[in-house]
Amino acid sequence: xxxxxxxxxxxxxxxxxIADRVATFDNDxxxxxxxxxxxxxxxxxxxxxxxxxxHPEWKTTQPYxxxxxxxxxxxxxxxxxxxxxxxxxxxxGMTTDEFDTSVRQWIDTAKHPVKKKLYKDLVYQPMLELVKxxxxxxxxxxxxxxxxxxxxxxxxxxVYGIPKDQIIGSSIKSKFDYNNGNPVIVKLPELEFNxxxxxxxxxxxxxxxxxxxxxAGNSDGDLQMLQWTxxxxxxxxxxxxxxxxxxxxxxxxRKSHIGTLDKGLDEAIAKKWAIADMKNDWKVIYPSDK
Amino acid sequence: xxxxxxxxxxxxxxxxxIADRVATFDNDxxxxxxxxxxxxxxxxxxxxxxxxxxHPEWKTTQPYxxxxxxxxxxxxxxxxxxxxxxxxxxxxGMTTDEFDTSVRQWIDTAKHPVKKKLYKDLVYQPMLELVKxxxxxxxxxxxxxxxxxxxxxxxxxxVYGIPKDQIIGSSIKSKFDYNNGNPVIVKLPELEFNxxxxxxxxxxxxxxxxxxxxxAGNSDGDLQMLQWTxxxxxxxxxxxxxxxxxxxxxxxxRKSHIGTLDKGLDEAIAKKWAIADMKNDWKVIYPSDK
Numbered sequence: 001x002x003x004x005x006x007x008x009x010x011x012x013x014x015x016x017x018i019a020d021r022v023a024t025f026d027n028d029x030x031x032x033x034x035x036x037x038x039x040x041x042x043x044x045x046x047x048x049x050x051x052x053x054x055h056p057e058w059k060t061t062q063p064y065x066x067x068x069x070x071x072x073x074x075x076x077x078x079x080x081x082x083x084x085x086x087x088x089x090x091x092x093g094m095t096t097d098e099f100d101t102s103v104r105q106w107i108d109t110a111k112h113p114v115k116k117k118l119y120k121d122l123v124y125q126p127m128l129e130l131v132k133x134x135x136x137x138x139x140x141x142x143x144x145x146x147x148x149x150x151x152x153x154x155x156x157x158x159v160y161g162i163p164k165d166q167i168i169g170s171s172i173k174s175k176f177d178y179n180n181g182n183p184v185i186v187k188l189p190e191l192e193f194n195x196x197x198x199x200x201x202x203x204x205x206x207x208x209x210x211x212x213x214x215x216a217g218n219s220d221g222d223l224q225m226l227q228w229t230x231x232x233x234x235x236x237x238x239x240x241x242x243x244x245x246x247x248x249x250x251x252x253x254r255k256s257h258i259g260t261l262d263k264g265l266d267e268a269i270a271k272k273w274a275i276a277d278m279k280n281d282w283k284v285i286y287p288s289d290k
Numbered sequence: 291x292x293x294x295x296x297x298x299x300x301x302x303x304x305x306x307x308i309a310d311r312v313a314t315f316d317n318d319x320x321x322x323x324x325x326x327x328x329x330x331x332x333x334x335x336x337x338x339x340x341x342x343x344x345h346p347e348w349k350t351t352q353p354y355x356x357x358x359x360x361x362x363x364x365x366x367x368x369x370x371x372x373x374x375x376x377x378x379x380x381x382x383g384m385t386t387d388e389f390d391t392s393v394r395q396w397i398d399t400a401k402h403p404v405k406k407k408l409y410k411d412l413v414y415q416p417m418l419e420l421v422k423x424x425x426x427x428x429x430x431x432x433x434x435x436x437x438x439x440x441x442x443x444x445x446x447x448x449v450y451g452i453p454k455d456q457i458i459g460s461s462i463k464s465k466f467d468y469n470n471g472n473p474v475i476v477k478l479p480e481l482e483f484n485x486x487x488x489x490x491x492x493x494x495x496x497x498x499x500x501x502x503x504x505x506a507g508n509s510d511g512d513l514q515m516l517q518w519t520x521x522x523x524x525x526x527x528x529x530x531x532x533x534x535x536x537x538x539x540x541x542x543x544r545k546s547h548i549g550t551l552d553k554g555l556d557e558a559i560a561k562k563w564a565i566a567d568m569k570n571d572w573k574v575i576y577p578s579d580k
Contacts, residue, residue, distance in 0.1 A: 176488040178517065224473075231472065
């Protein structure tokens with residue numbers, strides 16, 4: 001609140017013109033949970049299961065076999081190429097409208113295997129409040145996530161109150177098809193942009209064209225975004241969400257298989273960036289805890 | 291005005307919720323002039339001339355030789371590869387900040403060889419008014435141009451009143467460099483995205499994530515954007531600017547080497563899209579004509 005006051009007080013030397021009030025938030029692990037696997041991967045798993053009756057060959061073909069048998073150790077053993085195959089199968093070969101409809105149906109009904117809640121209810125109440133608070137002070141809030149841009153846009157506008165065009169993420173290629181006067185855009189099985197690590201400042205420059213004055217993340221994948229923000233000549237604020245609550249959420253950092261926070265934690269401490277200790281700083285984690 | 295009234299009247303069956311009021315404008319030939327060459331190419335020419343003293347070898351090397359000798363026929367004979375080389379020389383190998391500074395200096399001082407006015411004064415007054423009118427009615431206005439995204443963002447925010455993150459264009463690749471704690475983004479000599487023709491709806495989907503309800507262009511390069519907009523189930527409006535004024539601006543359409551309007555003109559007539567006849571419909575072309 002001190003930062004926002006210093007940024008918005010027209011009499012202050014640290015006043016920031018409205019056009020420069022750009023705030024960027026990571027999504028997985030920063031705005032909603034990401035354990036035991038990125039939620040977008042659960043979407044892919046659910047889609048494979050729904051598609052399986054039309055693909056009897058998957059019963060004997062990896063990586064589908066392992067997935068359909070819920071054999072996660074075997075699935076992980078298949079490696080990154082197999083995971084990309086699952087993503088390609090579930091995220092391409094359809095129009096953007098069809099994909100959007102599919103994600104919307106899933107987000108409205110699918111429940112997290114551990115928390116037994118809708119995925120969209122596993123968002124962080126303090127971060128929702130932070131987004132709203134910044135917006136109320138004329139900050140333009142963006143999501144800058146390694147997650148899929150089309151996946152997030154299907155639900156994040158409603159859930160976070162952030163417009164679709166302010167949601168940036170990883171993407172696969174797509175093509176326009178005039179389709180005899182009923183034009184569609186078709187999603188292709190080829191990576192276009194990986195919005196993680198070095199990719200985050202690059203994505204910010206490409207989509208926003210302006211260096212943020214505020215950035216929030218939770219992992220080493222967000223470090224470059226925070227470094228980029230910290231290099232702003234205008235007064236800036238860097239925040240790391242630290243997952244310290246093994247009871248209400250999950251506790252993990254330096255050695256986690258997802259959302260590793262190691263170099264980032266060292267740099268945050270060295271540079272005195274803000275660190276939100278979920279266990280001790282947050283009265284409420286999820287909106288339903290209120 | 292009938293369209294905007296129908297779109298914003300809450301009692302109307304054609305009412306459009308604010309979040310869906312997306313308007314996309316081409317830039318070259320739609321918001322400012324583009325003859326006898328795209329203005330961004332004049333920028334490249336001016337940069338080559340400024341850089342020439344440090345590159346004595348250019349006096350004898352094509353395509354630089356032709357350019358430095360103002361030998362346009364010879365330069366054109368060098369073909370597309372040579373033009374791309376000139377663009378790469380002047381648009382990459384520097385940081386995004388350095389490029390931005392260079393374009394700003396140019397746009398504030400460089401004059402058009404025929405009109406003898408600043409390039410930024412060769413914008414269309416009626417289109418400026420249209421952009422403002424849509425914005426005043428809660429339309430979110432975007433530029434979707436084949437021109438360079440970083441080139442436009444250096445000046446278009448000020449000149450058109452359209453925020454940088456709502457300016458979409460063609461791009462070259464870039465990379466993040468931590469640079470010992472003074473991070474920069476460096477522009478690389480490799481095409482990333484061509485925001486023209488089929489690329490326009492693809493760019494709209496990638497950057498905006500929502501189909502427009504309003505689109506304006508002036509050439510066949512905008513046709514797919516207008517087709518995409520026309521396929522919106524919400525009430526939509528398509529506009530072609532037709533260059534018909536050889537005295538106050540330029541007159542060209544079906545056979546022009548730049549901004550060709552041929553198939554688009556046929557389709558506009560067949561589908562009764564709006565066509566702005568610059569000679570007969572516009573009292574004023576440039577702001578200085580007022």
